[in-house]
Amino acid sequence: MIKLRNLERRYPLAKEKFFYVLRDINIDIQEGEFISIMGPSGAGKSTLLHILGMHDHGWRGEYFFRETAVHHLKTKERATLRNEQIGFVFQQYHLLDDLTVYENLDIPLSYRRYSKSERAALVADTLDRFQIVGKKDLYPRQLSGGQQQLVGVARAIIAEPKLLLADEPTGNLHSGQGEEIMELFRKLNDEGMTIIQVTHSEKNASYGKRTIQLRDGWITKREQ
Amino acid sequence: MQTFFQDLRFGFRMLRRSPGFSILAILCLTLGIGTNAAVLSWIEGILIRPYPLVPHQARMFALVGTTRGVPGHNGLSFPDFVDLQKNSTLFESFIVDRITGTTLSVGDRAERASVGIVSPNYFDALGVKPILGRGFRPEEGTGRNGHPVTVIAYRTWKGRYNSDPNIIGRTQFMNGVQHMIIGVAPERFHGTFVGYSFSFWVPTSMQETFDTTGYKLEDRGARWIEGYAILKPGVSRQQAQAQLNSISQRLEKDFPDSNRGHENQLVPLWKTPFNGAGNMTSTLAITMAVVFLVLLIACANVSNLLLARSLLRRHEMAMRLALGAGRRRLVRQLVTEGLLLSLIAAVGGIAAAYWCRNALVLAFPPPLPGTVIDFPGQIDWRVLAASAGICMASTLLFALVPAIRASDVDLSNALKAEAGGVLGGSSRSRLRSALVLVQVSLSFILLAGTGLLLQSLIKMRSASPGFNTNVVSSVVDLFSAGYKLDRAKIFHTQLLDRVRTLPGVESAALTRVIPFSYNVFSSAPIEVDGYQPPPNEQPTVEYVEVTEDYFTTLGIPIISGREFMRTDDENVPPLAIINETMAAKYWPGKNPVGQRLKAKDRWLQIVGIARNSNYRSKTETPVPFFYVPLRQNFRVQNTLLIRTPETPGAMMNALAREVHALDPNLAPLITERLQDQIDEISYSQRLAVTLVALFGAMALFLAAIGLYAVMSYTVSQGIHEFGLRMALGAGTKDLLKLVMSRGVRLTATGIMIGAAAGMMLTRLMGSLLYKVSPRDPLAFGLAFLVITIASLAACFLPAWRATRIDPVRALRNE
Incomplete structure (x- = not known):
């Protein structure tokens, strides 16, 4: 599904000098995999995730996504590909404070080509599937952290992406809520969704089928 | 459309979430849009469409008389008006009006009111249908004083006659003549003199009853009325002007004595020189420019507020982009939110403009008794459409750049948990600074x-207008009291003598028209010994009738010759005093004293040259002007000028006693300093x-x-x-x-x-x-x-x- 070749991300420091965040990254990821990326702070985990999620465009190297050469795509084409194929879950949930749960779920659909009735049906299904129908009219500030992240995951998958990227999805949750989210990820993966998560937690990483270790921008270890 | 409503709904929610921001932004925009709407409504109501009930105002023009070689304008004579009506084919109609005052007899009291002397087709041609009774009939326009009928204004009907439904057929004494009320004008019709509301209208046949200067309906040289022309549909102004020129040329050929050099010009209503419109044009143009600048400043302010808020909303923008919104979509959402602000402000602004539509009147001095100043703003669909346009344009002006900036988010940085980074921070700060500079x-x-x-x-x-502005002026309305010329002459002579002996009076004189007044000076085509005018030009000069001591009282120096004397009456040959400009124009390099000029078929001998002074405004360029002795050209109605250190109030009491002593039925009407008159003008x-x-x-x-x-x-x-x-x-x-x-x-x-x-x-x-x-x-x-x-x-x-x-x-x- 994903093939990265000689990928690097750097920032200019002075004349002809650069600070490398990622170096010589080569990764192959198959459809249906559940990958955990680990490493200390500043290792480049989040940067890698945002490159995979096509939020970051300042990298060099080759990136193939389901046979599409992302490195040849223009920014707008990458955005279209991202919208069609990728969902994102954030550590800080990033729900829109001024929208209700229902509207937060509706918003990614409203940016895609769904009719009003299709959107209503999909939101209703998702609310049902995540068992948050009773919370549909509440605002994010009226939910607990776990509930907010649940909505965050629901929003990430509502448009039926092929790949789910999660950046420290349980970082702001207590252990019980974290486990619920990880179980949800496992379930989604079992249903066929490819998942890549960034985590500091060995326990959370164990939900994945493979772990990639990063340090100072280099891949130091690949574990099955 | 669906997304528009979605954005609108979200926009409302955002406004509610930040009430401080919303109130400030809406207040700024309300000021900007409201002031523009108010000035637009004044321009519409005063200049563009000053007559709300008159349809087809686009085809209506002011008819302005001019004399070749003479700057300024004059009016229309009644015989010329009749000929224009008769000989034109491209005009739907011509109408004339003349604003004047009248004394109403109400029981044993007398009150002043404004009257319009109008052509009998006035209401029909304007398309204004009286709400009660009828307008004038064609036959009521002719016949000397033959048709004492009047149409009254709605305000008069309501105020003076308590909205009496049976008013038609009742009578009202005006200038001592019993007039029958034949109609009541609709509420929003105030007449055709922009700036003043008429209380009564009378037909032209009654001119002599209301005009102190004699019968003029058969005098082609008396250009005393103001005309309007309504073109037929499809006729251009150029075509109509061409026909007007050819009729004017024919009149000039047929009546050379009165019409040599006389032309008639079609002038758009907003440039009408003989009513308030002409005075207001440059004022409103400057005001429009000013409020446009206010709008720009308001937009810059709201832009600045939006830029500040965009920083608070960077997380939201980043999320929306991450969830699939394109930049264009985000810009559209933010502009919709801006539009919402403008719409609310526009509603508030238009409400404020509606509330202020009559505010211009507040800037005017209190009107004379019986007059109603009227400069109404008009909020019609054109003003609403223009305000909507301003609303849209200002939205783009204040919301677009902040929207583009706000949607310029680096997703990767913005979404990382530890980062607050939004690129473009420094450029945003530069933009905000630039807006403050603006x-x-x-x-x-x-x-x-x-x-x-x-x-x-x-x-x-x-600045001195060339005369003493502390002089007190007063009028005793002999005309309305029914005085004839001989009796008026005796009265005024006796009054002048009495006033001169009052304590505190330094000097006193009579004049027919005071400077800076709304009344018109006399004017006449002149001939000058030894002066050959250019071909096709008829020198016409304005003049005024004054008594002895006029120049002393007003402090206008006589630089050569002498002032008029009490003995300069009908028993001596006609005399004149000219001003410096007239002397320089017609007697260059010579002393005109002792020379002659011909006006109204009489040769006048020049006995003095007066220093130039202003006649209508302090900004006017000096024009030729002359004075003739009032005692050689007596009129029933004159104004008394008194040079005194006393206040007008104190003078009024003393004057009232003297007037009462001469005729117990009379009282002086208005007593004010000339400075008050200058301020008013x-x-x-x-x-x-x-x-x-x-x-x-x-x-x-x-x-x-x-x-x-x-x-x-x-x-x-x-x-x-x-x-x-x-x-x-x-x-x-x-x-x-x-x-x-x-x-x-x-x-x-x-x-x-x-x-x-x-x-x-x-x-x-x-x-x-x-x-x-x-x-x-x-x-x-x-x-x-x-x-x-x-x-x-x-x-x-x-x-x-x-x-x-x-x-x-x-x-x-x-």
Whole structure:
């Protein structure tokens, strides 16, 4: 599904000098995999995730996504590909404070080509599937952290992406809520969704089928 | 459409979430849009479509008489009006009117009211149907004093006659003649004299009853009425003017004595020179320009607020982009939110404009008894459409750039948990500074303009019109009291003698028309011994009838020859005193005293040359003018001029006693200083100053808010820096200096830009300025001072806040 070749991300420091965040990254990821990326702070985990999620465009190297050469795509084409194929879950949930749960779920659909009735049906299904129908009219500030992240995951998958990227999805949750989210990820993966998560937690990483270790921008270890 | 409503709904929610921002932004825009809507409504109601009930105003033009080789304009004679009607084919109709006053007899009391002497087709041609009774019939326009009928205004019907439904057929004494009320005009019809409301209308046949200067319906040389022409549909102004020219030429050929050099011009209603429209044109044009600047400043302010808010919403924008929204989509959403602000402001602004539609009247001096000043704004679909256009345009102006900036988010940085980064921070700050520069420079231009107008007004007030403005004037209405010429002559002679002996009276005289009055001077084609006018030109000069001591009383020096004497009456040959300009024009290099000029078929001998003085306004260019002895040209109605240190009130009492002694049924009507009359006539300058000062203050207020917002924002963004500086030993003074210097730099740059632009723009105000250079250093200096003080005040509060920061907390928070 994903093939990265000689990928690097750097920032200019002075004349002809650069600070490398990622170096010589080569990764192959198959459809249906559940990958955990680990490493200390500043290792480049989040940067890698945002490159995979096509939020970051300042990298060099080759990136193939389901046979599409992302490195040849223009920014707008990458955005279209991202919208069609990728969902994102954030550590800080990033729900829109001024929208209700229902509207937060509706918003990614409203940016895609769904009719009003299709959107209503999909939101209703998702609310049902995540068992948050009773919370549909509440605002994010009226939910607990776990509930907010649940909505965050629901929003990430509502448009039926092929790949789910999660950046420290349980970082702001207590252990019980974290486990619920990880179980949800496992379930989604079992249903066929490819998942890549960034985590500091060995326990959370164990939900994945493979772990990639990063340090100072280099891949130091690949574990099955 | 669906997304539009979705954005609109979200926009509403955002407004509710930040009420402070919303109120401030809506207030700024309401000021901007509201002032524009108000001025547009005045332009519509006063200049473009001054007659709300008259359809097809686009085809209606003022008919202005001119004389070749003579600057200015004159009116239309009744015989010319009849010939124009008879001989034209491209005109739907011509109408004439003449505003005058009347004395109403109400029981044993007398009251003043304004009357329009109008052609009998007046109401039919205008398409105005009386709500009760009828308009005038064709036969009621002719026959000397043969048809004492009147149509009354709705206001008169309601106020004076208590909305009596059976008013038709009742009678009203006007100028001592019993008139039958035949109709009541509709509520919103005030007549065709822009600026004043008529109370009564009478047909032209009654001219002699209302005009003190004699019967004129058969006098082709008496150009006493003001005309309007309504073109047939599809006829262009050029075609109509061509036909008018050919009729005027034919009249000139047929009646050379009265019509030589006389032409008739079709003039758009907004340029009508003989009513309030002409006076208001330049004032409203300047005001429109000023409120447009106010709108720009308001937009810059709201732009600044939106830019500040976009920083608070960067997380939301980043999320929306991450969830699939394109930049265009985000821009559309933000512009929709801006549109929502504008729409609310537009509704408020139009409501305010509606509320202010009659506010212009407040700038006028209290009207004379019986007159109603009327400068109504009109909010019709055209004003609403223009306001909607302004609303849309201002949305694009204030919302588009912040929307584009707000949607310019680096997703990767924005979404990382630890980052607050939004690229473009420094460019956003530059943009905000640029907006403040725009505000400061526009405010500077407005303040400099206000200063120029204010100085102009002060200079105009203090400038001498060439005569003593402390002279008290008063009128005794002999005409309405039914005095005939001989009796009036005796009365006025006796009154003058009595007044001259009153304590405190230094001198007194009579004149038919006082300077700076709404009444017209006499005018006549002249011939001058030894002066050959250019071919096709008929020199026509205005003159006034005055008694002995006129020049002494008004303090106008006689520079050669002598003043009129009491003995200059019908028993001596006709005499004249000319002004300096007339002397220079017709007797260049010669002394005209002892020479002759011919006017109204009489040769007048020149006995003196008077210093030039102003006749209608202080800004007029000197024109030839002459004076004739009143005792050789007596009229029933005259004005008494009294030079006295006493107040008009004290004079009024003494005068009333003398008038009463001569005739117990009479009383002096108005007693005021000539300065009051000058103030009344120069209302357009005063109005311009009032409006520009008002809107200039508004602009300054908005600009100060803008500067305050930017400085507050700078301080809030620099808390860490200030904390650090304090921790390193910076004192209150250092921090104040640091913050204030940024505000001062912005202000100084804004002032420089404003001064440069102001130098160019204030030249456009030339027509409103009097003896003041458009680059007057005092006006620019004052603007500099006011802006600097306002800016320093706007910067001080945020700077003071910066010095109150707790360094420990500031550093820990970071």
